[in-house]
Amino acid sequence: MLALTLDLDGGRAEVRFSDRGDGDFAAAHADSRGGLAAGPWTRLRQQHGSEVVVVAAPGDGDGALADAAVTAAPGAVLTVRTADCAPVALVAREGVVAAVHAGWRGLVAGVVEGAAATVRALGGKEVSAYLGPCIHAECYEFGSGSLAELADRLGSEVIGRTAWGTPAFDIPAAVRRALRRSGIQTIIEAHHCTACDARRWYSHRARGEPERHLLATWISRS
Numbered sequence: 001m002l003a004l005t006l007d008l009d010g011g012r013a014e015v016r017f018s019d020r021g022d023g024d025f026a027a028a029h030a031d032s033r034g035g036l037a038a039g040p041w042t043r044l045r046q047q048h049g050s051e052v053v054v055v056a057a058p059g060d061g062d063g064a065l066a067d068a069a070v071t072a073a074p075g076a077v078l079t080v081r082t083a084d085c086a087p088v089a090l091v092a093r094e095g096v097v098a099a100v101h102a103g104w105r106g107l108v109a110g111v112v113e114g115a116a117a118t119v120r121a122l123g124g125k126e127v128s129a130y131l132g133p134c135i136h137a138e139c140y141e142f143g144s145g146s147l148a149e150l151a152d153r154l155g156s157e158v159i160g161r162t163a164w165g166t167p168a169f170d171i172p173a174a175v176r177r178a179l180r181r182s183g184i185q186t187i188i189e190a191h192h193c194t195a196c197d198a199r200r201w202y203s204h205r206a207r208g209e210p211e212r213h214l215l216a217t218w219i220s221r222s
């Protein structure tokens, strides 16, 4: 598990990225286990889209069709599940957090920008971003035609290269660009490629694994 605790005005934000050691969170009914995050969870039915759900109280929005959740409510545990897509947490010092599931479809749909706008709408001003383990360009081969379309939408920096020299989609670069477009300059990256390290991470793309990691984030007042 990667764990971060961040000071807020009047509390703390917690961010957790699970790894294999924390188990599989693929099931929609996956619940608190291994001490990863206590309290009612908001679990999304992820669509690779740009829908953002606002969570007004712990457990609200559970089962929503969305790819991002945002809250200013202490104790509301926001979760997204990923294997190779990017899990992104947004934390505003004023006391707003977001969990975002961002693959190439979601990035094209603008899920990162949508979540960031919602954080600001709830009063977030000083926002930082945390990018968890996802597939990196070195392992993410992409057809050059589709890649050109993505570059048209997302910028040429999303064009990467695999370790074996073929065109690749660079998810971290696309996430960084979306964050900067949203005025978020503080970006902390885990620099873990899910495809590269089979001992620590699940990868659907590299190994056909059905398991999923969890990103959980919440505000704690104590």
Ligand SMILES: [Zn+2]
Binding pocket: 135, 136, 138, 139, 193, 194, 195, 196, 197
């Ligand atoms: Zn890799």
